Amino acid sequence: MTTPQVEAQDRLSVLTTAGDAEVIRQSLTRPELFALVYDRHAITVHRFLARRVGGQLADDLAAQTMLAAFDSRRRFDPAQDSALPWLYGIATNMLRRHARAESRHLRALSKLDPYPLEQPHDDTVTDRVTAEAAGRELATGLARLNPHERDVLLLVAWESLSYEEVSHALDIPIGTVRSRLHRARTKMRTALLEVSDD
Incomplete structure (x- = not known):
């Protein structure tokens, strides 16, 4: 004979798959079952946010994202098996609330001086300088994008979302995803060429 506790554990083990x-x-x-969604996706959402705004702010935004997801779980589209695109959409909305701070952060990164070199012959130093120069150039380009173009570009480039997943995450048509991504790539190419000509 099974106890209610054993039955509850059996149901939970079925839900984990x-x-x-x-x-x-x-x-x-x-409601306690939402912890499974948290366990599956919180680290990925946090990583996405940290790449956008740094670790400290990402901690807060990731927590806000998961809380907002919990509060709005009735609106989740059950036709979508994975909650990750939905969570990216919520996280992107959280980021929009901090858009001005993000733009200031990217502008500041684009103005940083290269890391001082003590051993220019060392391969790791060369790699570091190359990465820092590319980082400044990318930050300059990203700062020039409008927030909608930046959201689409980073979801595709950093998170490897498909056009359909980005469409679902941002609640925009796939055609809009394509056009924003095209504009963002064009602007990034132009920005990178301008920086390399300087």
């Missing part, structure tokens, strides 16, 4: 949509559906009546 279920898709996000099923877990979220079940969490509507058993």
Whole structure:
């Protein structure tokens, strides 16, 4: 004979292999189950945010993202098995609230001086200088993009989302994803060429 505790553990073990949509559906009546979605995706969402705004702010934004997801889980589209694009969309909305700070951060990065070199012959120093120069050039280009273009570009480039996933994450048509990505790539190319000509 099984006890209620054993039955609950059995149901939980079944849900650990279920898709996000099923877990979220079940969490509507058993809120504690949303922890499974958190466990699956919180680190990935945090990494995405940290790449955009740094670790400290990412801690806060990731927590806000997961809380907003929990609060709005009734609006999750059950046709989507993975919650990750939905979470990226929520995280992107959180980022928009901090857009001015992000733009200032990117402008500041683009003005940084190269790391002082003590051993220019060392391969690691050469790699570091190359990476820092590329980082400044990329930061300059990213700072010139409008927030909508930057959101699409970074979801594709950093998170490897498909056009369809970006469309779902940002709640925009796939055609808009394509046009924003095209404009962002064109602007980045131009920015990188301008910096390399200086």
